[in-house]
Amino acid sequence: MQVSKPFFKPADIILVICVAIICFVLFLPNLFGQNSSTVAVIYKNGKEIQRIKLDSVSESYEIDLHAEPSAILLVEKGRICYKHAECHDKLCVKCGWLSKVGDTAACLPSKTLVVIEGESSTDEPDIISY
Amino acid sequence: MILNLGEKTTIIKLFSFSIFLCLIFISFYGCNKKVTPYKTTNLAMGTVISQSLYGDNALEMSKTITNEIKKLENSNLSWRIDCSDVNRINSNAGNFVKVDNCTLNWIEKSLDVSKNCGGVLDISIGNLTRLWNIGSEDARVPSKQEIESALESIDSTAISISGNNIKCAANQKIDLGAIGKGAACDRISEILDESNYKGAIISVGGSILLYGQNPNADKWSVGIRNPRGEANDYVAILKLDKCCVSTSGDYERVLEQDGVAYHHILDPRTGYPSKNEFVSVTVVCDSGVLSDALSTACFILGYNDSLPLLAKYNAQAVFIDKDFNVYATSGIRNSLNITNDSFKLVKG
Numbered sequence: 001m002q003v004s005k006p007f008f009k010p011a012d013i014i015l016v017i018c019v020a021i022i023c024f025v026l027f028l029p030n031l032f033g034q035n036s037s038t039v040a041v042i043y044k045n046g047k048e049i050q051r052i053k054l055d056s057v058s059e060s061y062e063i064d065l066h067a068e069p070s071a072i073l074l075v076e077k078g079r080i081c082y083k084h085a086e087c088h089d090k091l092c093v094k095c096g097w098l099s100k101v102g103d104t105a106a107c108l109p110s111k112t113l114v115v116i117e118g119e120s121s122t123d124e125p126d127i128i129s130y
Numbered sequence: 131m132i133l134n135l136g137e138k139t140t141i142i143k144l145f146s147f148s149i150f151l152c153l154i155f156i157s158f159y160g161c162n163k164k165v166t167p168y169k170t171t172n173l174a175m176g177t178v179i180s181q182s183l184y185g186d187n188a189l190e191m192s193k194t195i196t197n198e199i200k201k202l203e204n205s206n207l208s209w210r211i212d213c214s215d216v217n218r219i220n221s222n223a224g225n226f227v228k229v230d231n232c233t234l235n236w237i238e239k240s241l242d243v244s245k246n247c248g249g250v251l252d253i254s255i256g257n258l259t260r261l262w263n264i265g266s267e268d269a270r271v272p273s274k275q276e277i278e279s280a281l282e283s284i285d286s287t288a289i290s291i292s293g294n295n296i297k298c299a300a301n302q303k304i305d306l307g308a309i310g311k312g313a314a315c316d317r318i319s320e321i322l323d324e325s326n327y328k329g330a331i332i333s334v335g336g337s338i339l340l341y342g343q344n345p346n347a348d349k350w351s352v353g354i355r356n357p358r359g360e361a362n363d364y365v366a367i368l369k370l371d372k373c374c375v376s377t378s379g380d381y382e383r384v385l386e387q388d389g390v391a392y393h394h395i396l397d398p399r400t401g402y403p404s405k406n407e408f409v410s411v412t413v414v415c416d417s418g419v420l421s422d423a424l425s426t427a428c429f430i431l432g433y434n435d436s437l438p439l440l441a442k443y444n445a446q447a448v449f450i451d452k453d454f455n456v457y458a459t460s461g462i463r464n465s466l467n468i469t470n471d472s473f474k475l476v477k478g
Contacts, residue, residue: 096360
């Protein structure tokens, strides 16, 4: 009677585990290494003028957009806002802090705009109706 | 090097399992990774325009959409720009003016809504909106006499249409501010149709076009802004298929004078900003013009008086009042998820 050999030898199983570990390690950057940082993109007169990695900000600082009317941004770690604007309704200042992907504040009179970009969370809505 | 049968078998096994495991990891990674749209944001039509495009040639499509919005503003909608249809109608008040098919279609729809909402939405409101001019540097609270004078000119039944020609009464000025952003959504939807585009979210100020299929979920999700929070704070999420969504709220464009806040949604019956218990209304329907027009009309009418109007246009709506009560029409209640505990769903 011919005894059939097992398909897997102990050495095969060790090899398969090694390959699995190698595959997993190779895919780790894709699974967890996505760039989850948020970037504030600043526009003036329809053109992008600056990008700020908000997670990399160590100390708060102000940015004068040199716009007419005047508009000044305040940048802190993880967030940004219009601190002061000379526009008549101050809607930009009232927008408050921007920190989540998709958050937007605009100062129409000064033709300036700040948008938060980055990898959005699945829990957040695709858009906000305002 | 010559391999024996056992070595060959081991290599084949190893190779096969390597591929198998790689496929598993690739599948796992692919299933979890969101499709990222091409996004762009700019200013036009006196508001913020944001585009999220899920399809081919997104950069080109984005430019096409931006150019079309600017064209609509310049050629059709803006009363400030000399050659626009609206400006020409106003400048030639009392005489017929030939207009673009789009302008004609939007004015016809607006007049239809006016007729069915008891005149709370009225495009012949131009004299009154210019008097208040809320949102501009010249905004002010007009005198009672000025308001009474402006009210005398408001009557949408005095607007005549003959073919592609439109005429308003000699003392009137039309203003398409209440439907302009929704109109832009409708035009963009046509452009996306022409390209058989996969999916897109286009926000034109308070009006949003949800187009095609969301590649990351069964439906699109729209946050309803917290009317008493910051601009990017939302209180509820609506899960929706392809449609248009417009919100009217008392927090946008406000004039503050002598400690009183005057919002921009004027009631054509009184001449003053609409006053009732509601602070925001979000309307969902197939057409951008209608969702935009209805959100303004429903904001003025309030929940109960809006129901027949919404039913007539097969539209759904979410109302939020000053006490943070949320009212949703029956057709949308199951799609609504309130995410802020301070807000409570009371009627649907």
